[in-house]
Amino acid sequence: MSEALESEALESTTAEPAPGVVIPLIGLGTWPMTGGEATDAVARAIANGYRHIDTAENYGNEEAVGEGIRRSGIARGDLFLTTKFNSQWHGRTGVREAFGAATRRLGTEYLDLFLVHWPNPSKGRFVEAAEELLELAGEGLIRCWGVSNFKPAHLRELQAAGLETPLNQVQIDPETQQPEQLAFHREHGILTAAYSPLGRSGGFLSDPAVTGPAGAHGKTPAQVVLRWQVQSGRVAIPKSADGRRQRENLDVFGFALTEAEMAGIDALDTGAPPRLDSDQFGH
Template identity: 75%
Template sequence: MTKEITTAEVTPGVHIPLIGLGTWPLTGEDAAAAVHQAISSGYRHIDTAENYANEAAVGEGIRRNGIDRGDLFLTTKFNTQWHSRSGVRDAFGEAVKRLGTDYLDLFLVHWPNPSQGRFVEACEGLQDLVKDGSIRAWGVSNFKPAHLRLVQDAGLAVPLNQVQVDPEHGQPGQLEFHREHGILTAAYSPLGRNGSFLEQAAVRGPATELGRTPAQIVLRWHVQHGRVAVPKSADNQRQRENLDVFSFALTQQQMAAIDAHETGAPPRLDSDTYFH
């Protein structure tokens, strides 16, 4: 039997677990406890951000668990105030201080803020951090194809873009651009905000047939499409369920039925105007 693939390659030699723990909007002890619990349950990928105001708590949860740092894939993101080559280095210094680590596995530009016009410089700063070994890989978040093209025009290949994706917000044009340009997609809010599609027959049917939860079906849909997904949960049982999506598979017909729930709706926030 072929071993199930549970990671994706961000850049040569850097592998990211396909399921990670999203931590927004957890803060304080809630965040620390959720991270500790998740790592104990087998999570090896934790996703946080400067703007979540929980990096220190996430770091505490990691230390509390006692896991070897090399066994964990840690992602965080920085705000637009740091959008310059030197600013990104300062953002890195502040992030690792809060997290209590000396390197990052993945560091992301959280929002492009095109009116500020410095996100390309931020990406150049990230590439500098890769070159000197401060971070293992870099990427962006919420970048539209137009933003990605500007980064590419500067001679940089974007390894990963973290964007909102769920069955009703499939962003087919965005994801097609990613495929054409070798950009790995990471999905935030992979189970949606109101989760109404979890009640649909395309999800409920396979869940009943396979003895799985609707959330597991949707997360399996993500990973079978080759996406990273970072669902948030502080509940022990749901954390375990969300991670347990590699022991079953959906058929092509089941995948297509979930795909068909695409509504054409844009992401909840417009990255041409929203940022922090």
């Protein structure tokens, strides 16, 4: 990697899904934590330096996340807060109701990012949901809108309605890289947010393509994978309630992987699809 590229990689800790909207590249995932565990994890994460928290209606923890934010004492304007809504709210008026319910549960007046959690294409209403999200953004109730688990075919339906999607949150890890999905995002300027960025089984964390760079840079395998995510230009949302791991997950901006190291992790892709098929699954 050239000196200029390495410097740029080291300095990049945020992305801009929409003009004037800055999102930290590392966020705290909160599924499947609920209750006191979620509250404690959020408060601990903020104390450890997190400024991006990710939740959803379907996680059943928005109240607990909101309590963790309040307990932290952080100013609302210093935090980037993302949540997602279910398919029952898809349509012309439902999204506004979903917004009101989410903000009441979280204890906030606005959202930084509000996402359609699943497209649920059989219901045929996600385009209307996105149109209403755009209205909420225009009114300043949300700073940015986006979607989650949308395939290119779903994104094309939004485009056909004149909607350019700022961000799509999808499952991405070294073994499930979805190259066609990522290529579509790059072509159309859609920011990718990776959920389950460290996978679920974590088997690839012991692969030499990961352990080699970990040894070379004095980092953990998980830090190397998160570095691969953000250095690829993606937001990553790892879940952790442990204070030490939270600090480690944030500590991925003081080093850069070489082109060969990046290529080595890229080569771990198995071609496996996401765990859940968004044409069939949704809530």
